Amino acid sequence: MPKYNYLCSACSREWxxxxxxxxxxxxxxxxxxxxxxxxxxxxxxxxxxxxxxxxTAKQNVVEHIEENRKxxxxxxxxxxxxxxxxxx
Numbered sequence: 200m201p202k203y204n205y206l207c208s209a210c211s212r213e214w215x216x217x218x219x220x221x222x223x224x225x226x227x228x229x230x231x232x233x234x235x236x237x238x239x240x241x242x243x244x245x246x247x248x249x250x251x252x253x254x255t256a257k258q259n260v261v262e263h264i265e266e267n268r269k270x271x272x273x274x275x276x277x278x279x280x281x282x283x284x285x286x287x
Contacts, residue, residue, distance in 0.1 A: 208234035 205225060206213050209232035218225060225235045 204238040204240070206236050206238050207232055208236060213238070 201218070201220070202215055203218050204213060204215050205227075207227035207230060210227060210230040212227065212229045214228060216225070216228075224233055225237075226233055227235055
């Protein structure tokens with residue numbers, strides 16, 4: 200069961216609660232109104248030290264994957280045609 204953040208339209212209070220996706224209608228625990236909105240999930244923002252710009256966690260992962268692809272491609276290029284003896 201996931202944890203969600205909610206905002207009450209009637210009293211403008213926010214809270215977090217565990218709720219199932221198919222669960223019953225959520226009610227504000229403060230004013231008992233059913234005019235409740237589920238807030239979008241928060242995400243992590245990382246700062247790039249070199250450019251001082253902010254990146255999401257997803258952007259950071261994608262950049263690392265691309266960097267690893269470049270390194271592996273270069274290693275493959277450097278080892279092409281060379282024979283190695285595998286230690287047993």
